[in-house]
Amino acid sequence: MSVSCHCYNCNANYPTSSFYLSSNNNDKQNLILQICKGIFEAIQNENTIAEISCSMSHRQIRNTNEVEECINEEFSQLIRNNVLRKEISSYSIFNTWRIRFKWNEFNNDSLIKNLLKISKEWYDPFTNYLQKINNQKSNKWFYEQNGENAILNNLKNLLPGFKYLVEYSWNSYHYNNYCYGDFVFASDSGIFIVVTVNARDGRRFQALKYKNKASENFEGKYVAILVATYNHDEDDSEKATLEFIDDNDEIIMQNLKGIYNNSFLQRCYNNRIETNSLQRYDNNRIETNSLQRYDNNRIGTLVREEQIEDQVAKVAVGIAAAAAVAGVGYLAYKAASNKTVRKEASELATEVIARVGFGLAYSFIKELEEEKKRERK
Ligand SMILES: [Zn+2]
Numbered sequence: 001m002s003v004s005c006h007c008y009n010c011n012a013n014y015p016t017s018s019f020y021l022s023s024n025n026n027d028k029q030n031l032i033l034q035i036c037k038g039i040f041e042a043i044q045n046e047n048t049i050a051e052i053s054c055s056m057s058h059r060q061i062r063n064t065n066e067v068e069e070c071i072n073e074e075f076s077q078l079i080r081n082n083v084l085r086k087e088i089s090s091y092s093i094f095n096t097w098r099i100r101f102k103w104n105e106f107n108n109d110s111l112i113k114n115l116l117k118i119s120k121e122w123y124d125p126f127t128n129y130l131q132k133i134n135n136q137k138s139n140k141w142f143y144e145q146n147g148e149n150a151i152l153n154n155l156k157n158l159l160p161g162f163k164y165l166v167e168y169s170w171n172s173y174h175y176n177n178y179c180y181g182d183f184v185f186a187s188d189s190g191i192f193i194v195v196t197v198n199a200r201d202g203r204r205f206q207a208l209k210y211k212n213k214a215s216e217n218f219e220g221k222y223v224a225i226l227v228a229t230y231n232h233d234e235d236d237s238e239k240a241t242l243e244f245i246d247d248n249d250e251i252i253m254q255n256l257k258g259i260y261n262n263s264f265l266q267r268c269y270n271n272r273i274e275t276n277s278l279q280r281y282d283n284n285r286i287e288t289n290s291l292q293r294y295d296n297n298r299i300g301t302l303v304r305e306e307q308i309e310d311q312v313a314k315v316a317v318g319i320a321a322a323a324a325v326a327g328v329g330y331l332a333y334k335a336a337s338n339k340t341v342r343k344e345a346s347e348l349a350t351e352v353i354a355r356v357g358f359g360l361a362y363s364f365i366k367e368l369e370e371e372k373k374r375e376r377k
Contacts, residue, residue, distance in 0.1 A: 008125040011220040027060040036119040040224035123190035134164040161260030190223030
């Protein structure tokens with residue numbers, strides 16, 4: 001066991017499955033997550049070079065060829081498209097390699113998008129562990145706040161994809177309505193975010209201080225830590241805004257949001273097939289419907305009109321079920337009786353569409369239909 005190893009087994013004392021217990025992937029997982037971490041850190045510091053030193057403590061990857069093979073395989077798209085260039089050299093001791101990556105700053109967006117996908121795949125075993133912490137912290141918060149969830153809900157709405165609450169410190173003074181504190185949320189890609197609420201002594205200082213603390217507490221368990229501040233005013237929640245300390249953090253966040261929305265829509269789509277409510281979005285209708293019909297401005301009316309239709313209610317339930325998977329309104333959905341489910345589901349669907357945007361939902365579904373057609377041929 002080595003502290004510097006970033007594999008799941010060295011960092012979480014919570015066994016997920018026998019597969020990962022007896023995994024022979026530890027070195028590979030460590031290598032890939034450390035590369036993602038190193039490149040994200042460089043991007044956050046506005047560099048275009050990352051130097052990563054990586055020890056293979058499980059003796060599963062034993063020579064430079066194997067290191068190179070692993071990188072070529074996992075980062076193939078980035079290397080093939082010339083977004084990422086690499087140099088590998090080895091130290092003669094301790095099974096340690098030094099890998100240097102270079103990229104062009106104009107490629108940051110596609111680099112970030114790809115890294116998020118790669119880290120999501122290799123970070124996966126950690127998500128059970130995060131879920132367990134989230135349950136503990138959420139229950140604790142709920143208990144301490146007597147069920148008053150406004151701040152936490154506001155933050156979750158502002159941070160799609162960051163579904164795990166993994167840490168917080170909170171102080172509130174009821175006599176003058178003043179509260180302040182910090183929250184740490186985590187995502188399926190291993191990207192964490194520290195949000196400092198109502199920073200007292202300089203927001204940048206406060207937020208960076210908490211980032212340092214979080215990076216110590218979660219050493220080996222994260223791929224990148226973003227930092228934002230949030231000003232919460234109980235009397236005027238409309239005014240509350242999330243602000244990033246650094247532009248690049250915001251760019252990483254936007255890319256994560258895009259991936260999250262797409263996988264969310266994918267689940268809606270899969271669920272639609274499972275519940276067999278194909279009629280609403282069936283191929284022919286999608287093709288004959290004009291884009292205007294799905295125009296964002298009309299969504300409100302469109303959804304309200306069609307809530308009456310039974311068929312649509314089924315689709316709405318389908319979407320709601322997917323939304324439930326995504327953690328949106330799960331309890332409301334679960335607790336409701338059948339008739340209520342429909343109503344809740346329709347409302348939820350309206351909210352979901354409002355959040356993701358119908359335009360995006362439409363183009364995504366269309367893309368999937370095209371893909372399916374190509375597969376059939
Ligand atoms: Zn390890």
